[in-house]
Structure formats: structure tokens, C-alpha cells
Amino acid sequence: MDAIRTENLTKVFDRHTAVDHLTLSVTRGEIFGLVGPDGAGKTTTLRLLTGILKPSAGEAWVCGHHTVRDAEAIKEKIGYMSQRFGLYPDLTVLENIHFYADIYSVPRKGRQARIDELLAFSNLTPFKKRQAGRLSGGMKQKLGLACALVHTPQVLFLDEPTNGVDPVSRRDFWRILYQLLREKVTIFVSTAYLDEAERCSRVGLIHQGKLLAA
Secondary structure (H helix, E strand, O other), X not given: OEEEEEEEEEEEEOOEEEEEEEEEXXXXXXXXXXXXXXXXXXXXXXXXXXXXXXXXXXXXXEOXXXXXXXXHHHHOOEEXXXXXXXXXXXXXXXXHHHHHHHHOOOOOOOHHHHHHHHHHHOOOHHHOOOEHHHOOHHHHHHHHHHHHHOOOOOEEEEEOOOOOXXXXXXXXXXXXXXXXXXXXOEEEEEEOOHHHHOOOOEEEEEEOOEEEEO
């Protein structure tokens, strides 16, 4: 079964069509890249797939759930990291992760083991007591990823996750994503970088809301 499927998914804001009859499918356990320039409709597509926005027309399913009728069920099975992920600068790395664990109702039993695993996974263990506002751009992205993974999602949505991040941090970030693939997590990532597109299992090229090719 596909992890993600859309049929003629469309979103219109006033007279502007941000996503135009988008039809695609993403199989379980692959990393799919949605590639296009700024304003192509990438962010709107991710917001439709995560149930944040309702489509003007068409339908989409994530993990077998309809994005409108089953929006709450979807939220339990996905992780979503937006371009401006909501980290709290006054909280430490550890406090931010616990905050998201509370939001996702991660049980206290086994939670610390999961958090320790994520800190090691993202190389943040030495910085767990540092305030998020004092982290570098690359470390903030890795903390955002750890927060998005704390409830062990089946599908991970990443909206231009390495935009404005230095090359070394970008490489580290992708190394972490490949580790997630080995755990059978399906990853849907939007990017404007062609070198990142090459790292994906498959890519879809989007321009002015239309999928040109996949």
C-alpha cells in the first residue's frame, strides 16, 4: 500500500492556484523529493498532506487515512517539520524534546530511552542542556528533526529542511535521514536544491502548482 497518494489535489487562494490537480503516489519506505523553485507550491502541498489545509478540490490519503475526514488519525502517524519549526529558544534541547513528547502524548514509560536515542542519533547529547536559541542553524534543524521524531512516526514530512544551513550540517542531516530509511520511515521532502534531489529515491518536479514529471 502507498504511504501517500493524491488524486487531482488542488488548492486555490482567491484567484491564485497554488496546487493544480496534483496526482502522485509515494511507496512505503522510500524518500520522495518534491523539487521546485520558490513559489512552486511545495509548502502548500505539504500542508495539504498533513491536514493543516483543506483542499479546494481532489483528495489525498496518508497511511491509508483521508487527509480531511481522518485528519486527527493522520497526525498520530506523521512527523512534520516546517520551514520555521517551532522551537522554544528559552528552553534547553532536552526541554524542547520533552515538550513535543507531551504534545504527542508519548508515554512516560520508555520516553527517556527514546529521547536518549534521538539525542545520540542527531549528535546532540553534548548539547542537551544548552538553550535552543544558542544553537547553530544546523543544530537547530537537527533538534527540530528530533522533536518531529519523538513519537516514532511512520511518515516524515520535511519542508525545505536544509534551507540556509551550512554544507557540513546539510550532509549530516541527510546522513540522519538515510538512517531513518533503514527503520522503514517514509520521507517526503521538499527542496529547491538539485544536489539534494539526487539523494532521493524518486523525485517530482513541480512548477506553478503543476507536477511536471515524477
